[in-house]
Amino acid sequence: MNLFEFKMPEHFIIWNDPLIKGAWVSIILATLGIVFVLTYFKKWKWLWDEWLTTVDHKKIGIMYIIASLLMLFRGGADALLMRTQLAFPDMKFLNAQHYNEIFTTHGTLMILFMAMPFIIGMMNIAIPLQLGTRDVAFPYLNAMSFWLFFFGAMLFNISFVIGGSPDAGWTSYTPLAGSEYDPGPGQNYYLLALQIAGIGTLMTGVNFLVTIVKMRAPGMTLMRMPMFAWSTLITSVIIIFAFPVLTVALALMTFDRLFGTHFFTISGDGSPMMWANLFWVWGHPEVYIVILPAFGIFSEIISTFARKRLFGYNAMVYSMVAISALSFIVWLHHFFTMGNTPAINSFFSVSTMAIAIPTGVKLFNWLFTLYKGRIELKAPMLWAMGFIPTFLIGGVTGVMLALAPADYQYHNSYFLVSHFHYVLIGGTVFGMLAGMYYWWPKMFGHMLDERMGKWAFWLFTIGFNVCFFPQYPLGLMGMTRRMYTYPEGLGWDGLNLLSTIGAFMMGVGFLIIAYSIYWSARYGERDTTGDPWNGRTLEWATTSPAPVYNFAHIPKVEGQDAFWLMKQKRKKGKKEKTPELKRIHMPKDSGRPFVFSFFWFVAGFGFVFEWHLIGFAGLLGVLACMLLRSFEYDDHYYIEVDEIKRTEAAAGRL
């Protein structure tokens, strides 16, 4: 390692492929377009003051969701490229190397830069409001979490035009991902971008755990919390216990690649299998990090649109706790075929199948909530209804994969590919889209168009099943994961073409959602009540969008479904005494989280190309930001009573 050495990789600017040339053109045009619009409308100051420096959980949540929709677009485009390549036998659309890069970025982006921020965005939007509190426990830290995710995502996304994409799969198994077989900077991008975003996620876990444990409105005992708050609490615990393992795993591989250590190499007595273990010790709990919040959202939506209390509240909580505990003792089922002893495989086989029990309990509880409910099939509810059968198929095939001896037959085949798309799309993506439709009025004050929402749902859901169901038989017929082409005459042609058609239907569904976001912002129905769905939990007790302080008075909670109880009381004509308004203590905005995370980006970029001087300079910048924060004492202000009165009167609430 030489600090002052700046060796240039063979291809620094990637310009060898028509698709990437196209990407360059669109990146440059989009950047120029954004710069032009911001300058022409004099919006730079607005962007800085209102968004880049904000510590308000509602705005941070919106930024998370916008970013994850963009990543869904990029990851979806990757998926369509792959499906195009696989539509017919012997296609020459993508070459093997390009295909490797695309499935790697598709998987990594979708899990870490789409699902994770989408979930954390939903938590930011809903959790403080559901708990009846004014912000998360640590708003400044929350802004750091977001910007770390953002710059991590940017670092990952520039890889395909500068230096080259990672190409060893999102699981990055060694020795394939080691420096011997994968010398280029691509794999370094994977390691450093995930490291930076992962630190942000860990902070989010700490933040939401403290918020939920310590900041609930008076009267809201743990067992009176909305189910989404429960799922977020449990998810936070999993994040805190799982993400440090990823931090270590990524750091160790970084050391292997940059400094020549021997953690995952055969030479020097290291073990490539250690990577698989560390990766999945994080990776399997990660699966539950992305599914439990979706479960929470479905619970809210099903109960709201069936007009019933959630059936089996306690059982729901205990099942989630059981799932979170089991999630840490199943990781080995990802590599049953790696040559473990039968005793070890049996243990992990049984523990994996055991997860089906609490999950089944939850599924039945949703069905019993629907039973005799007055069901209203609005867009959020449609996604929840689509989730139940889809997730069931994904779950049952999961149990099939958990049978270690049978797994030898379909390990790493399209059967597996289909299984995890059924749970991750059917569970997480459906859940996040349901939550997006559900909380959109709370975020922006207007509804997303219902008619377009229905079109999008049906196209996406039918497209999803057309795309992924054929992959189960394809897997059983022997088509393996990550193969970039296949010859004629294996009997795979028709099913592959069908799958590609389904993928494009999903793409059209996504475009309709994107268009409905634009259309609804301009012409959509406005939500003047703050409670467009006849909701049950406290986020609907304030205006849409909520004022910066969320609640003028902190609500008092008297049971589960706190807002529903308040509405019942009001119907009976009981007047609530409104206490005197008091000035509200708020955290000040700060640009430092943005700058702090930018320095991480600089450090990451430096280490990607092993330009250690730039890497360490970036880290110095990170430390400088922390030093300045330590000396900052003037970091809060008060909203005076007059201003609260003005805001409340403007919303018609006084």
Place this chain on the structure above:
Amino acid sequence: MATQNNHASTPLEYSTEEGRLKIFGFWVFLGAEIVLFATLFATYLTYQHATAGGPTPQDLFVVKDFMIETLLLLASSFTCGLAIYEMRRGNQKALLLWYIVTLLLGAGFLYFEIHEFFMYVTEEGATMQTSAFLSSFFVLLGTHGAHVTLGIFWIILLLIQLQKRGITPVTSRKLFVAGLYWHFLDVVWIFIYTLVYLMGVAG
């Protein structure tokens, strides 16, 4: 200054909502740190015999050296406790003094640790690149050492703030949290002492 506290039984650092949240948040963060070190320990224990023909723990570890390191760090944890005790009594001078002693002991620990690493590399040719055992040894101890180094700089910043502002709910909370961090590093060291050094020399 300590008279700002309304409830005689509540320590100053816990007297505000913000203080309580941040202290609890730091405990949670330490939970994550435990997982981080646990992963590094697991890696080390996996590789402790993976010496690839290079030096083994018995070849390298010198009882006297790691005992000195251990005693210095354990003593610093004790003086850190005394500092917090004096903080609770509102005695700013003694608080400052004990924290300075803590930092000096911490710096002494670092001196001996860096010296130990230096000897391994120069005398024995035992580097991170030699074997999986040494990779995991240096990364586990290096992570701990980096934590101690960061802690020293962090606490210096806090002592400057203490001198400027006195013992307030904010400064007392910061020093208390830094104390938790320091004790935590001590606990990690006890595991290093046992699992790495003692088990190493015992073979």
